[in-house]
Amino acid sequence: MSITLKVNGEPRTVDVDPETPLLWVLRDELKMTGTKFGCGIASCGACTVQWDGMPIRSCQTFIGDLDGAEITTIEGVDGKAASAVQAAWQELDVPQCGYCQSGQVLAATALLEETPKPTDEDIDAAMDGNVCRCATYARIRKAIHLAAEKMEG
Structure with a gap:
């Protein structure tokens, strides 16, 4: 499934299973390794990114829920x-x-x-x-x- 989102201000389209966690899309598909894998169950916060300005756990957020979303990672946080x-x-x-x-x-x-x-x-x-x-x-x-x-x- 083709999903488009804005990552650090840049439109990005990925073709992945909609149930793929955002963490793995960032790390494996987009090669943005600043977001870390910690526990895989959203308990440790190592995978935290911002979705439309709100912190979320990317290890438990499915890419299929993010079509059109704005994601900020450690590589792009500014202000x-x-x-x-x-x-x-x-x-x-x-x-x-x-x-x-x-x-x-x-x-x-x-x-x-x-x-x-x-x-x-x-x-x-x-x-x-x-x-x-x-x-x-x-x-x-x-x-x-x-x-x-x-x-x-």
């Missing part, structure tokens, strides 16, 4: 919130192994686009389900607060 998140991540050395970071960055960016001045509770709710095997949660929270400050200034 004021994304820049602030990326700068804060670097400034605070958030990543350790880095495996989960594409999903963490996309979730944090979506949070700041929706809630520019998040509380700890907002951050916890938005980042819930994004697992970091290296347990950098305190640095992630601190970086989100720093990114919010950077967006103001």
Whole structure:
């Protein structure tokens, strides 16, 4: 089945089974390997991308449900919130192994686009389900607060 979607602002058409998870279309068909496979059951967040600005788990989102959708991956995330998140991540050395970071960055960016001045509770709710095997949660929270400050200034 031929499915067209916009990935990082660029129209892309793929011919795959409509029940193929978006993760595998991104990685195998479009060769965009920044989105990671973690658990395969939408529990870890490593595969997080944005669908029309909202974070979703690409390992459990079927390509057949996305015809015409706008998808943003770590390769294409941009804008004021994304820049602030990326700068804060670097400034605070958030990543350790880095495996989960594409999903963490996309979730944090979506949070700041929706809630520019998040509380700890907002951050916890938005980042819930994004697992970091290296347990950098305190640095992630601190970086989100720093990114919010950077967006103001």
